[in-house]
Structures are given as C-alpha cells and as structure tokens.
Amino acid sequence: MLNVGKIENGFVLDHIQAGKSMSIYRDLQLGQLDCCVAIIKNAKSNKMGKKDIIKVECPVDIVNLDILGFIDHNITINIIRNGEITEKLTLRLPKEIRNVLKCKNPRCITSIEQELDQIFMLTDPEKEVYRCRYCEEKYTL
Amino acid sequence: MLNVGKIENGFVLDHIQAGKSMSIYRDLQLGQLDCCVAIIKNAKSNKMGKKDIIKVECPVDIVNLDILGFIDHNITINIIRNGEITEKLTLRLPKEIRNVLKCKNPRCITSIEQELDQIFMLTDPEKEVYRCRYCEEKYTL
Numbered sequence: 001m002l003n004v005g006k007i008e009n010g011f012v013l014d015h016i017q018a019g020k021s022m023s024i025y026r027d028l029q030l031g032q033l034d035c036c037v038a039i040i041k042n043a044k045s046n047k048m049g050k051k052d053i054i055k056v057e058c059p060v061d062i063v064n065l066d067i068l069g070f071i072d073h074n075i076t077i078n079i080i081r082n083g084e085i086t087e088k089l090t091l092r093l094p095k096e097i098r099n100v101l102k103c104k105n106p107r108c109i110t111s112i113e114q115e116l117d118q119i120f121m122l123t124d125p126e127k128e129v130y131r132c133r134y135c136e137e138k139y140t141l
Numbered sequence: 142m143l144n145v146g147k148i149e150n151g152f153v154l155d156h157i158q159a160g161k162s163m164s165i166y167r168d169l170q171l172g173q174l175d176c177c178v179a180i181i182k183n184a185k186s187n188k189m190g191k192k193d194i195i196k197v198e199c200p201v202d203i204v205n206l207d208i209l210g211f212i213d214h215n216i217t218i219n220i221i222r223n224g225e226i227t228e229k230l231t232l233r234l235p236k237e238i239r240n241v242l243k244c245k246n247p248r249c250i251t252s253i254e255q256e257l258d259q260i261f262m263l264t265d266p267e268k269e270v271y272r273c274r275y276c277e278e279k280y281t282l
Contacts, residue, residue, distance in 0.1 A: 042176060
C-alpha cells in the first residue's frame, strides 16, 4: 500500500469504495482547489479488501461535503486540525443537492434554460427519494 | 505537504508540473490498473514551488511510459524494486505515439474509420514535429 502521511489542517475521506475516488474528486470539485490533494486508489483495507482514500490539506469549510451522504454514506470523514483528528463526521442524506445531479425530464425548465442551477430536494428520507425542485421529476440513476 | 510513503515495487513520476497529474493519469490509462495508485496534486517543491507526483505500485512493464517524453520531458521517473530506487529513467521523445493524439484533418482516414488506431510518428526530432502516420498531417496543440 502507498502510505500517505500527515495532514496538518484539512480532512480525510476514508473507506471510499475502491475505484470511486475519481468521481468523488469531480463531484466535490477538488480540481479547482489550489491546495494539496492526494488520491489513493486501491489501497489495502482489512474491512473492505480494497478502498480509496482522499486527503485534502485545506480549510474544511471551503468544500461542501454534504453531497457525500448521497454518494455513499459508508465514507468516513476525519477532520484534522494541527495534525490531530479533531472530529469524525457522520454522513446523512443532504436535504438539497445542487449542480451534481441532472434532471432527465426533457420538458423540465432546466433542460431548456441551461444556465439554471440543477437542484434536487430530498422528498422522502426513508426511501431516499430526490425530486427536481422545478418539475418534481424523481431522480433515477 | 501530504507525504506519500514507501512503494515496494513500482514507479514514481516526480516533478510533474502542478495540475497536470490528472491528464497524465488519463494518458497513461492508470485508471484501468487494479493496483494501488496515488496522485498528489500541488505538493510543495523547492525546485518548482508546486508540483504533482504519481506513485504506482505495479510491475513497471505493464505501463507504457514512452508518451511521457512527449508530454513533459522534465518529469523524473524512478523505478522502485524491493523498496529501493533501482533506476532513474531519462525521458526522450517517443518515435511513435499511439492512441493519445488525435488527427485533426477531417479528410484523414482516422476521422472516418473510427476504429483505426491513431498513430503519430516523430518526423523531425530537432523541431519535435509529429505527423499522422496515415495522412502526414502535422500535429498541433
């Protein structure tokens, strides 16, 4: 395994399903950050066999991590301050998802007005249902 | 900086221009590998200010590194065996580049027959000129 060392201030996303780190990198728009980002693919894991890890050296509040609850609630988030893990965040489904999912309804206003934000709302937390804020189309993979 | 630890067997691409690691990851098709791959973006560098690094834990002969000479000849390749750097490769322009560049000539056979390999040959090493093997169109960025 490629060991990735210490962060001073930032966060670590651990227990990412193996092979999923690149799409999470895109969904969190980490490519736009100026800070140091490490992505480890196919790291050995006792629990999972293989896993991916993402480490980011930056103030945690400049990245919106809410979306991770939607992507995979098994991901572990460790917040690092002064080289120590100060917080472990648990993931829950976000109430609103902005500009990550796309509405597939061809008659939805967002299909026509391309500059509109794509917004989905959690309408049924139990069944994990998201619906487009504009046309109420249910999100399906 | 996010320190990335020891490889037992594999290779390290060091001194990648900051921000370029993702496109190199794609060009080398590292996403298809089953082995552990670490990408570090915006690592601190005395020489370059910032740099990217890619570390791959796999037999070095399963990745075609020739293309790196074309992408950026300042990249350093360290081959690691049994945890030690056993070789440093210097980069030179590859004689042939396969399926990385695309011929932009709309009348080229590769524009019509989509299943053909895209092949460019180094026709002028001094001026670093590559030409399409089929239509001899010069490659321009």
